[in-house]
Amino acid sequence: MDTYLTVTSSAEYQLTEKRSRFLGFAMHVESEDEAKSIIAAYKKKYYDARHVCYAYVIGDDGKTTRANDDGEPSGTAGRPILGQIVSHDLTYTLGIVVRYFGGVKLGTGPLGVAYKTCMGETLNLAECEEKIITSTLIVSIPYTDADTAMRFIREAGADITQRDYDLQGTILTVSVRQDDECALRDRLSKILSLKFVEQD
Structure with missing residues (x-):
């Protein structure tokens, strides 16, 4: 639940x-x-x-x-x-x-x-x-793969709550239903250039 x-x-x-x-x-x-x-x-x-x-x-x-x-x-x-x-x-x-x-x-x-x-x-x-109980994911993604990541996030019903940029690409802060977090993590992991940013 x-x-x-x-x-x-x-x-x-x-x-x-x-x-x-x-x-x-x-x-x-x-x-x-x-x-x-x-x-x-x-x-x-x-x-x-x-x-x-x-x-x-x-x-x-x-x-x-x-x-x-x-x-x-x-x-x-x-x-x-x-x-x-x-x-x-x-x-x-x-x-x-x-x-x-x-x-x-x-x-x-x-x-x-x-x-x-x-x-x-x-x-x-x-x-x-x-x-709804949500979890927060932060991902770093090169510009070339950002659209794919954002499509995966939208299809999971998750929300991008913040978008930042650095020299490597885009950093997305994502709010996702707790029950959907594992499935979204697994799908995003298939984008080899994507990195999960550990939160403090």
Whole structure:
């Protein structure tokens, strides 16, 4: 699979359960640092709330995850939020639920359900989009064979994102679907004058 699903527009949802208010937020994030920065901003904005709980999933493969209960009983907030992001098959996604305590204790079971429901409904409101995972190839090719290389690249459905020139010929930067990279490499390798430029 060389695609992933992510939130493309932020969404908000509000749930009231036994006088406690749960404010759900879902948004796209590119990195853990960005997620942490947004979480810090929300904690500052909702400084008067009892809890600002969150979870996020990062990476093309969705392998980087984090969940935080922010003082709620262990496993009742962060994990249900994370579970909803995962069950929606999302990555590069941050979910935050702010809780204003209403004076009535919910108990761990209903509390977990409230966080799960709030995040689930928030994600249902969010716009999501399938993104294609791409790889970058850089090739150096003499002018005489450049047209052939560019034809191979076009036929593979890849894009030339940058074109540079040196004394030897043309340097092409190519963006190709990850699943198509090996086939394109093999085909380009048949042009004996072509060299792959190693990236830093």
